[in-house]
Amino acid sequence: xxxxxxxxxxxxxxxxxxxxxxxxxxxxxxxxxxxxxxxxxxxxxxxxxxxxxxxxxxxxxxxxxxxxxxxxxxxxxxxxxxxxxxxxxxxxxxxxxxxxxxxxxxxxxxxxxxxxxxxxxxxxxxxxxxxxxxxxxxxxxxxxxxxxxxxxxxxxxxxxxxxxxxxxxxxxxxxxxxxxxxxxxxxxxxxxxxxxxxxxxxxxxxxxxxxxxxxxxxxxxxxxxxxxxxxxxxxxxxxxxxxxxxxxxxxxxxxxxxxxxxxxxxxxxxx
Amino acid sequence: xxxxxxxxxxxxxxxxxxxxxxxxxxxxxxxxxxxxxxxxxxxxxxxxxxxxxxxxxxxxxxxxxxxxxxxxxxxxxxxxxxxxxxxxxxxxxxxxxxxxxxxxxxxxxxxxxxxxxxxxxxxxxxxxxxxxxxxxxxxxxxxxxxxxxxxxxxxxxxxxxxxxxxxxxxxxxxxxxxxxxxxxxxxxxxxxxxxxxxxxxxxxxxxxxxxxxxxxxxxxxxxxxxxxxxxxxxxxxxxxxxxxxxxxxxxxxxxxxxxxxxxxxxxx
Numbered sequence: 001x002x003x004x005x006x007x008x009x010x011x012x013x014x015x016x017x018x019x020x021x022x023x024x025x026x027x028x029x030x031x032x033x034x035x036x037x038x039x040x041x042x043x044x045x046x047x048x049x050x051x052x053x054x055x056x057x058x059x060x061x062x063x064x065x066x067x068x069x070x071x072x073x074x075x076x077x078x079x080x081x082x083x084x085x086x087x088x089x090x091x092x093x094x095x096x097x098x099x100x101x102x103x104x105x106x107x108x109x110x111x112x113x114x115x116x117x118x119x120x121x122x123x124x125x126x127x128x129x130x131x132x133x134x135x136x137x138x139x140x141x142x143x144x145x146x147x148x149x150x151x152x153x154x155x156x157x158x159x160x161x162x163x164x165x166x167x168x169x170x171x172x173x174x175x176x177x178x179x180x181x182x183x184x185x186x187x188x189x190x191x192x193x194x195x196x197x198x199x200x201x202x203x204x205x206x207x208x209x210x211x212x213x214x215x216x217x218x219x220x221x222x223x224x225x226x227x228x229x230x231x232x233x234x235x236x237x238x239x240x241x242x243x244x245x246x247x248x249x250x251x252x253x254x255x256x257x258x259x260x261x262x263x264x265x266x267x268x269x270x271x
Numbered sequence: 272x273x274x275x276x277x278x279x280x281x282x283x284x285x286x287x288x289x290x291x292x293x294x295x296x297x298x299x300x301x302x303x304x305x306x307x308x309x310x311x312x313x314x315x316x317x318x319x320x321x322x323x324x325x326x327x328x329x330x331x332x333x334x335x336x337x338x339x340x341x342x343x344x345x346x347x348x349x350x351x352x353x354x355x356x357x358x359x360x361x362x363x364x365x366x367x368x369x370x371x372x373x374x375x376x377x378x379x380x381x382x383x384x385x386x387x388x389x390x391x392x393x394x395x396x397x398x399x400x401x402x403x404x405x406x407x408x409x410x411x412x413x414x415x416x417x418x419x420x421x422x423x424x425x426x427x428x429x430x431x432x433x434x435x436x437x438x439x440x441x442x443x444x445x446x447x448x449x450x451x452x453x454x455x456x457x458x459x460x461x462x463x464x465x466x467x468x469x470x471x472x473x474x475x476x477x478x479x480x481x482x483x484x485x486x487x488x489x490x491x492x493x494x495x496x497x498x499x500x501x502x503x504x505x506x507x508x509x510x511x512x513x514x515x516x517x518x519x520x521x522x523x524x525x526x527x528x529x530x531x532x533x534x535x536x537x538x539x
Contacts, residue, residue, distance in 0.1 A: 110455070148512045156522040165519060172508040173508070190494045205476040222497070236507040
């Protein structure tokens with residue numbers, strides 16, 4: 001027996017008890033030779049008054065209440081059939097499930113191995129570069145030097161050339177590290193997107209905007225990461241461009257040195 | 272709003288019940304009271320008038336107000352916020368835009384861009400533009416047929432062989448990534464079509480779910496773009512490293528030459 005039933009029974013007993021009590025009180029109060037006031041002319045007044053009140057209740061209270069009920073019923077129907085039809089909501093949730101399946105398929109495509117190096121040193125570097133593991137970022141420099149060699153010694157090249165080579169190595173390694181980082185970030189974004197998709201399948205129209213806001217924040221974050229990788233790409237290309245320019249400068253410098261040396265030799269010959 | 276109205280109605284019903292109970296008690300007391308009890312007609316009329324006033328003014332007035340508010344809210348919702356005609360118009364617009372643009376865009380996207388004429392280049396081009404990851408296995412052999420494999424040990428120094436190997440590996444890796452990207456891009460286009468289809472049947476209440484779904488799809492797309500960007504970064508870095516390694520090799524060659532010249536000159 002639930003609480004509501006107990007309350008209902010209690011109310012019934014309670015009202016009957018009150019009614020019975022009033023009846024007993026009336027019997028006790030009524031004198032044996034009492035003359036009822038219903039025989040009195042004021043009864044007509046009371047009857048008229050009560051009839052008026054009854055009519056009033058019907059017109060002033062019941063009619064507007066009925067109208068209110070109708071309006072509310074119309075509003076409820078409108079909301080249930082036009083604004084939030086259960087069918088359309090379920091359809092959108094099911095679509096979220098289908099989309100999740102498709103995203104997972106797409107994600108699996110990116111897990112297909114693409115490595116193809118055959119020699120030891122290139123394999124090591126390639127493995128690190130394609131690992132999408134941020135723990136491997138520190139290893140990039142070692143594998144890079146193992147393949148491309150260190151900066152030449154001071155005896156082997158002039159300082160400007162050594163500077164250029166060092167800068168180029170640094171930028172190349174930075175770009176490789178950024179590639180590992182951005183792959184790892186992409187993985188995490190896909191995981192987060194999968195979880196959001198999962199959540200969306202059980203979301204309500206009222207909670208979906210919260211998820212939408214969160215996804216918006218993630219999208220913003222992803223854009224910022226992409227921007228960071230783009231900056232790295234621009235840096236690599238800038239260094240390449242600077243290297244081309246430096247090559248021309250070195251050539252000009254060599255030509256000037258050669259010209260000076262030739263002049264000196266010719267002057268010695270004249271003397 | 273509904274809750275407030277419901278609470279108000281409950282309170283009103285209670286008040287009506289109380290009035291009815293009051294009237295009943297009044298009737299009972301009048302019925303049983305002796306004529307000499309002192310309750311005159313004037314008092315009764317006064318009480319009844321008071322009840323009448325309460326019903327007409329306090330209760331009736333408020334009920335009329337509630338009715339007015341309810342009507343206004345209903346009209347606002349149905350006429351201004353979610354007019355059915357405009358909802359249908361928006362759905363129709365989605366369908367119209369889809370019909371107008373989807374196919375032409377797909378046709379543009381599907382235009383052939385291949386132009387190689389010889390056998391090996393044609394094969395590689397066909398594979399790398401196939402948009403099918405099932406063809407990835409054939410890509411590397413086709414690449415090697417066209418660009419040749421890494422020279423054997425006695426044909427090139429180790430440094431060069433290593434550089435050739437990593438350059439080829441990164442080039443092949445990037446080409447494979449483009450195939451993956453093309454395929455996932457097509458799937459993403461299909462998903463966009465399905466999303467648009469859903470939008471053409473959506474209700475205002477189900478739209479936030481679809482919008483959130485579109486945001487999630489955008490996030491996935493961003494992650495895919497980052498994959499491509501990573502491949503591009505690797506390629507550019509390898510190119511820079513390659514050019515740099517050539518400088519190192521030139522320095523090494525110059526040193527060897529200098530040593531040899533020194534050896535020749537220092538011989539007696």
